[in-house]
Structures are given as structure tokens and as C-alpha cells.
Amino acid sequence: MKQLFCILFFGILLFSCSNGTTKGDYIEADTLCSTPQCVIVLQPYEDFSKKEVEKLLPKLQKAFGEWLYGYWEFKIANPIRLPQNSYVKERNRYRVTPILNYESKQLTGYEVIIGLTHKDICTDIHGHKDYGIVGISRPLKQVSLVSDKRLKEKSLMWKPILHEFIHTFYGAKHCPNDDPTCFMKDAKGHGNFKIQDKLCDACKQ
Ligand SMILES: [Zn+2]
Ligand SMILES: [Zn+2]
Incomplete structure (x- = not known):
């Protein structure tokens, strides 16, 4: 493996x-x-506790083992503050760019950092400034960030995490079949994570 x-x-x-x-x-x-090239660092921010990450961990181990080739070792980092320059006061949101920049600076080798937060995160997308999003990653740059703020079912957070990891680790794009049941479907602002239960054949490739 x-x-x-x-x-x-x-x-x-x-x-x-x-x-x-x-x-x-x-x-x-x-x-x-x-x-240790297969290390995935789960980095909680602000009030996202280590205990919550520990609760999330078995779901991630199961999903990664089931859907992705590789040997994955997860590490849980201590919670830290979000970079101050990421905060947008008027919207009470955090811009993702300074956060991803911070994570990039923390990389020491071949690990992947996945930031986790309950705070609302945003970026300029779909023609909107500071648009609220669930997750983001830099393809092949080993950094990503996921927020459960906009998830109706918080227990499904492992799905956007898997999605962002696939973007950043493999450089994969969104589901070419636009299959609503595929983990790589582009949420386009209103993702239905509940019905996602697989990687379609195209995304498996
Ligand atoms: Zn797909
Ligand atoms: Zn995506």
C-alpha cells in the first residue's frame, strides 16, 4: 500500500x-x-476542540481507507487562533487566503494540512466579495480548510474534508459527471452533502 x-x-x-x-x-x-509523506495534519482553529477532531477521526480513517489509494496517517494538532488579518468584521467571516498562506508556511515536507473551523470562512468567488464557503484547497499545494458553519448536518463534515483533500493532494478537479451523489460534485454554493455517498467512476480514476 x-x-x-x-x-x-x-x-x-x-x-x-x-x-x-x-x-x-x-x-x-x-x-x-x-x-513520513503520508501524514495528514488536522489543524483545528479557534473553538474547534481537539476532542471534536478525535470524534471526527474514525470517520476520516474509514472514508480515506475506503475511497483513496494510499497509506494515511492522521495527526491532530493543538487548536490555534485564526490569523488576525483573515477576519472580516462587517461580515463576521474569515478570509481563506491568509489562513491557507499560514498553513503553507507551516509545511515541513510531504504532509498535508487540513484546517478545521466552526467559523464562517469566505473568499471572492461567483462574482461576490467575501462569499461564504464550506471548504477550499490549493491544488497540489498540500493545504486546505473546511468549515462546518454552513453544514446543516455537522456530522457530515468528513465529506467536504475528503473533497478538499482530493483537490489538494491529487490536484483533482470537480466531478466531470456533475453527479450529485459523488463526493467531488461542485457544491456551487448549495451542496447537498447528505446524498453524497461515493466517488463516481470518473473521479475514482
Ligand atoms: Zn464524480
Ligand atoms: Zn471543490
Whole structure:
């Protein structure tokens, strides 16, 4: 499983890792394979408690194990404040750009940081300034952020987390089938997470 993940993540460079015969790349590849590249850091913000993350964890482990190839190790960080410069007083929302910038600075290697918050988060999108959103990520940049503020059922937060992780880790786009039952369906401002129960065949690819 771990080898499969390595190949996925590092592509051709690590191919030698799985056969171990190529002299030139082997040492470098082997080093990369032994680094904790599959670590997913769950970073709670503000009043999102560590206990709540612990409650969320089994759902994430189950979903990642079921739907994604790879070996995933989750780590729970201590809750911290959201960056002050992200706060939009008039709307009582937090802009995502300074938060993602902060997370990018915290990256030490091949981990992925997923920020978690109960606060309302926003960005300029759909022609609106500071539009409230559920989640955001930077494709292939290993950082994302999810808020459960706009979720009717808070217990479904694992679904937008999985969605954002797929964006940031694989660089995947939204569901090409626009399948409402697919985890990668573009919410377009009013996502129905309740009926999402799979990755469609196209998104599985
Ligand atoms: Zn899909
Ligand atoms: Zn998305």
C-alpha cells in the first residue's frame, strides 16, 4: 500500500523504489520513501476542540481507507487562533487566503494540512466579495480548510474534508459527471452533502 502511494505521489522518480534495482536514483528514492509523506495534519482553529477532531477521526480513517489509494496517517494538532488579518468584521467571516498562506508556511515536507473551523470562512468567488464557503484547497499545494458553519448536518463534515483533500493532494478537479451523489460534485454554493455517498467512476480514476 505504502509503495503504491509513493508511486502515485512522486511519479516516475520513485518508480525505482518499487523495484530497487536502478543504481542512480535508488538512494534518493529510498530516502523519500522512508519520510513520513503520508501524514495528514488536522489543524483545528479557534473553538474547534481537539476532542471534536478525535470524534471526527474514525470517520476520516474509514472514508480515506475506503475511497483513496494510499497509506494515511492522521495527526491532530493543538487548536490555534485564526490569523488576525483573515477576519472580516462587517461580515463576521474569515478570509481563506491568509489562513491557507499560514498553513503553507507551516509545511515541513510531504504532509498535508487540513484546517478545521466552526467559523464562517469566505473568499471572492461567483462574482461576490467575501462569499461564504464550506471548504477550499490549493491544488497540489498540500493545504486546505473546511468549515462546518454552513453544514446543516455537522456530522457530515468528513465529506467536504475528503473533497478538499482530493483537490489538494491529487490536484483533482470537480466531478466531470456533475453527479450529485459523488463526493467531488461542485457544491456551487448549495451542496447537498447528505446524498453524497461515493466517488463516481470518473473521479475514482
Ligand atoms: Zn464524480
Ligand atoms: Zn471543490
